Amino acid sequence: RTRVFQDLRGPTGEPLAATPLRAEQSNTSIRFDERLILKLYRVLEAGENPDLEIGRFLTERGFENVPAVAGHLEYRSADGTASTLAVLQAFVPNEGDLWAVTLDAVDAFYEAALAETEAPALDEPTTGALLEASRAEPPAAAHRLIGAYLDTARLLGERLGALHTVLASAPDDPAFAPEPMTPFHQRALYQSVRGTVREGLRLLERSRAAVPDRLRATAEAVLDAGRRLDERLRPLVERPLGGTRIRCHGDFHAGQVLFTGRDVIIIDFEGEPARPLSERRLKRPALVDVAGMIRSFHYAAHHPLVARGEAVGGGEAERAKLAAWARFWYTAVAASFLRGYDETTRGAAFLPSDEASRAVLLDALLLAKAAYELRYELNNRPAWVEIPLLGLAEILGHRA
Numbered sequence: 246r247t248r249v250f251q252d253l254r255g256p257t258g259e260p261l262a263a264t265p266l267r268a269e270q271s272n273t274s275i276r277f278d279e280r281l282i283l284k285l286y287r288v289l290e291a292g293e294n295p296d297l298e299i300g301r302f303l304t305e306r307g308f309e310n311v312p313a314v315a316g317h318l319e320y321r322s323a324d325g326t327a328s329t330l331a332v333l334q335a336f337v338p339n340e341g342d343l344w345a346v347t348l349d350a351v352d353a354f355y356e357a358a359l360a361e362t363e364a365p366a367l368d369e370p371t372t373g374a375l376l377e378a379s380r381a382e383p384p385a386a387a388h389r390l391i392g393a394y395l396d397t398a399r400l401l402g403e404r405l406g407a408l409h410t411v412l413a414s415a416p417d418d419p420a421f422a423p424e425p426m427t428p429f430h431q432r433a434l435y436q437s438v439r440g441t442v443r444e445g446l447r448l449l450e451r452s453r454a455a456v457p458d459r460l461r462a463t464a465e466a467v468l469d470a471g472r473r474l475d476e477r478l479r480p481l482v483e484r485p486l487g488g489t490r491i492r493c494h495g496d497f498h499a500g501q502v503l504f505t506g507r508d509v510i511i512i513d514f515e516g517e518p519a520r521p522l523s524e525r526r527l528k529r530p531a532l533v534d535v536a537g538m539i540r541s542f543h544y545a546a547h548h549p550l551v552a553r554g555e556a557v558g559g560g561e562a563e564r565a566k567l568a569a570w571a572r573f574w575y576t577a578v579a580a581s582f583l584r585g586y587d588e589t590t591r592g593a594a595f596l597p598s599d600e601a602s603r604a605v606l607l608d609a610l611l612l613a614k615a616a617y618e619l620r621y622e623l624n625n626r627p628a629w630v631e632i633p634l635l636g637l638a639e640i641l642g643h644r645a
Contacts, residue, residue, distance in 0.1 A: 294329035296515035343502035350394040364569035372608035379583035387577035402585025423489035445616035490528035497534040498541035536610035546575035
């Protein structure tokens, strides 16, 4: 048990009804009335699960935008090896995860936007364009058509910035102490991003037949840009970027956030379940989480176009109009998120100290994330390949 267990559990003589949750997820969760939720891990690995480790760290420091950890169950094998079996956390009343809230906001946006006489004329939302947009107030049309979700995105950026600030606040704790971003780590990141992107592009090359005709030109532009990948990534190793590596969420997207109606609660710190536990506990640039959420916004903006298939409208002109509005929503929302994050973390030692270095790092991380998504969709959901393919084209600065 942790020190907050008793407050969260309530009077010991009061029984709590247990209800298994039916949500689609990789773990099994059981709610105890409106007080606690027990998350059981279906696959055990030797060592402490990051969900427990990070959650307990944040609970001890009073960070309020995560579910407080009340305790955990541990399994010890005959040789003494310990594994995290389950984590007991505060139950957070909510209106659903942010992914569902975001899709609702996107649907409402399209309904309003398609009544406009003209689609917006926008440059490709490259990393530089997103950062530039984050330094200015959203245009009036964004406030009018997107409305309150801009404030939600900005609040999410603020909460993520506050989370990273707390995670970087324990220099004497070896598990959480920030570590320098050395030239060695920049080189390792360069090799990792390069490998991820090349793997995605090789699969795209082999899967040309699976790409819809209307996206063939985009695919060719992305493949052509891939031939200059080394040049694109060279800024990662040309000079020190500064900043540090810290413990991060590691798998941050809109599905990992609960919306309470007034605030956001960040959940599920176990990292990508497919990766080994030792890898999930590694310290990384904080902008890994920023890139993850920006890609989540991109998926949400384009989700209706793919989910509804041919129902989105008639012909290329209609699709071009919808794509322009998707870029508009994505740019405005991602910029608001970045603005909130920047305002909360300005001057933080864990980030590169200058804007140019931050842009280089974020660009590489976005590129890697989109390439990872491309590989996933080609292997598992070919009908959804449009979203990461458009994302790569936009990051690389090619008009789709």
